[in-house]
Structures are given as C-alpha cells and as structure tokens.
Amino acid sequence: MKRVGLQLLLLCLGFLVLSGRIAAQEARPLADDPELEKRVMNLSEELRCLVCQNETLAASQADLAVDLKREIREQMKAGKSDKEIIAFLTARYGDFVLYRPPVRPTTYLLWFGPFILLVVGLGVLYRYLKQRRELTNQQPLSPEEHRRAQELLKVAPEKEPA
Amino acid sequence: MSRFAIPLAVFIVLVAFLAIGLGHDPRTVPSPLINKPAPDFRLAQLHEPSKSFTADEMRGQVWLLNVWASWCVSCREEHPLLVELARSKTIPIYGLNYKDKRDDALAWLSEFGNPYLLSATDTDGRIGIDYGVYGVPETYLIDRDGVIRYKQVGPLTPGVLKDEILPLVKDLSK
Numbered sequence: 001m002k003r004v005g006l007q008l009l010l011l012c013l014g015f016l017v018l019s020g021r022i023a024a025q026e027a028r029p030l031a032d033d034p035e036l037e038k039r040v041m042n043l044s045e046e047l048r049c050l051v052c053q054n055e056t057l058a059a060s061q062a063d064l065a066v067d068l069k070r071e072i073r074e075q076m077k078a079g080k081s082d083k084e085i086i087a088f089l090t091a092r093y094g095d096f097v098l099y100r101p102p103v104r105p106t107t108y109l110l111w112f113g114p115f116i117l118l119v120v121g122l123g124v125l126y127r128y129l130k131q132r133r134e135l136t137n138q139q140p141l142s143p144e145e146h147r148r149a150q151e152l153l154k155v156a157p158e159k160e161p162a
Numbered sequence: 163m164s165r166f167a168i169p170l171a172v173f174i175v176l177v178a179f180l181a182i183g184l185g186h187d188p189r190t191v192p193s194p195l196i197n198k199p200a201p202d203f204r205l206a207q208l209h210e211p212s213k214s215f216t217a218d219e220m221r222g223q224v225w226l227l228n229v230w231a232s233w234c235v236s237c238r239e240e241h242p243l244l245v246e247l248a249r250s251k252t253i254p255i256y257g258l259n260y261k262d263k264r265d266d267a268l269a270w271l272s273e274f275g276n277p278y279l280l281s282a283t284d285t286d287g288r289i290g291i292d293y294g295v296y297g298v299p300e301t302y303l304i305d306r307d308g309v310i311r312y313k314q315v316g317p318l319t320p321g322v323l324k325d326e327i328l329p330l331v332k333d334l335s336k
Contacts, residue, residue, distance in 0.1 A: 067288075090194065093296065
C-alpha cells in the first residue's frame with residue numbers, strides 16, 4: 001500500500017516536471033538555439049532602440065528593433081563577434097545606438113564631467129569650511145553677545161507653541 | 163553683490179544649457195553616413211518587379227533617395243512637396259519603398275501621385291538598415307560620386323528644401 005502511494009507520488013511529480021517542460025517550450029525563444037538567443041539578448045541590452053530611444057533593443061518590440069535583432073542573430077550565426085556587430089551598427093546608426101558611449105575627445109566631458117564637478121564641489125566645500133572656522137576663531141563672541149545668545153537659547157523653548 | 167553674482171552666473175549658465183537642450187530635436191540622430199559612400203543595393207523595382215535597380219547605376223548624377231511607405235503617415239505630409247519638386251525637374255527623385263506590400267504601395271502612389279522616377283522595394287527592411295533608416299520618411303541627397311551629402315529624417319519641409327537641400331544640389335551640380 002505504502003509502495004503504491006509512493007509510486008503515485010512519483011508519477012504526479014513526473015507529470016509536474018513534464019508539464020513544466022511543456023510550458024517552457026511554448027515560450028520558446030525566437031532562435032532555435034537558446035545559447036545564441038542569450039547572446040543576442042545580452043548584446044541588445046547594450047544597444048538603444050532608435051525608435052523608442054529610451055528603451056534597449058532587447059526590450060523593444062518596435063518593428064525596427066525586431067529587424068535589428070534579426071540582423072544581429074544572423075550575423076552571430078555567421079560567426080561574427082560582438083565587436084564586429086557593434087561596428088556594423090555604429091557605422092549605420094552612429095554611437096547613439098550604444099548605451100555605453102565610447103571614450104573619445106567628444107565624449108570626455110560626458111565621461112569625466114561628473115568627476116570634475118565632484119572635485120570642484122569638494123574644493124568649494126573645503127574653502128567654505130576653512131573660512132568659517134577662521135571667522136569664528138578670529139572673532140569670538142564678546143561677553144555682551146554671549147549673554148544675548150544665552151538669553152535667546154533660554155527664551156526659545158517658551159516661544160514654541162504648547 | 164558678489165554673494166549673488168556667483169549663484170546668478172551659475173543659474174544663467176544652467177538656463178542657457180537647458181534652453182539649448184530644449185531647442186534640440188531628440189529624434190534627429192546625427193547620421194554617421196554623411197559624406198560616406200551610399201551603400202549599394204540591388205532591389206526589384208516596384209512597378210516592374212522583374213527589373214532591378216542599383217544605387218551604383220546612379221553614379222554621375224546628383225539624386226534624391228526618398229524612403230517611403232504606404233503605412234507611413236508623415237509620408238503623406240511631405241508627399242505634395244515631392245510631387246512638386248519632381249514636376250520642377252530640379253533633381254531626379256528615386257523611392258525606396260520600405261517594408262511595404264506591393265499592392266498597398268501601388269495604390270498609394272496612384273492616389274497621391276508618383277514623384278519617383280522609380281521606386282525600389284525593400285520588403286524586409288535590410289537596405290533600410292544599411293542606410294541607417296529608423297524613422298520613415300527619410301531622404302538622402304547623393305552626389306555624383308555616390309556619396310551621401312545630406313540626410314533628412316522625418317518629412318521634408320519647404321524650409322529644409324529651400325535652405326538646405328536645394329542650395330546643396332546647386333553646389334553639387336556645378
């Protein structure tokens with residue numbers, strides 16, 4: 001009896017696994033070769049869809065995106081490297097298709113601008129803090145000012161609404 | 163005074179950058195094909211599919227290649243301008259019928275007029291990819307040596323034609 005139960009369980013599990021397989025096959029990738037499709041998707045993640053602009057080629061279902069993915073797929077099948085395919089696309093659509101623009105004189109500002117801004121910002125902050133410290137060191141409060149400050153600090157809580 | 167001068171200067175610079183940015187059309191992508199040889203193709207002609215058309219046979223002429231399709235709404239917008247330009251015989255206009263059905267394309271031309279000396283059919287859009295087409299209509303001005311000299315993405319306008327294309331045509335035809 002126990003054995004039959006186990007067999008039944010295994011059978012059910014088998015069906016589960018099988019049905020899972022069948023479902024997975026229904027949502028089959030476009031190419032027959034999943035490895036190739038993975039490569040196509042990986043590369044098209046790096047590329048911009050020209051029609052929708054803010055979408056990757058991988059995510060886009062625009063007509064042109066589908067065509068370009070077909071082109072990429074075929075070139076990969078023909079044994080082209082990712083680099084060659086990217087060169088093919090940039091020759092036609094420009095660096096604009098790349099989500100990671102190449103480092104060259106025209107894009108220096110894009111690549112290094114944020115770091116320059118960071119350094120400038122740090123410099124300004126440093127100077128400001130230094131100036132402030134010097135100011136407080138050079139002009140300490142007079143006894144009269146000190147007394148007024150104390151008074152204000154004392155009065156302050158009473159002014160707050162109950 | 164200087165307390166406000168620096169933030170004001172920063173603000174003005176920022177506004178200037180934003181203003182320039184707003185003036186840009188984000189849909190026009192600089193084409194790397196300008197001043198590069200026009201990719202050659204051999205495609206069937208729309209009206210006579212048994213005959214073919216190649217870009218190379220246009221060597222020695224300055225010509226326009228206009229990418230169009232019957233499903234393309236903006237093509238209707240620019241079409242009267244093309245028909246008019248064709249009538250003036252300033253420059254030969256050839257069509258690249260992009261990802262279209264032959265019957266639809268023929269019906270479209272008979273309805274709106276045919277400015278093209280002939281149209282080549284790029285049914286699966288492969289030649290479109292070679293030309294970096296991403297938004298139909300697109301228009302390419304190609305010189306005698308088969309070099310692309312100008313590219314218009316989106317519909318041609320009287321302004322673009324008058325200020326950009328026609329002066330260039332005049333120059334190239336010298």
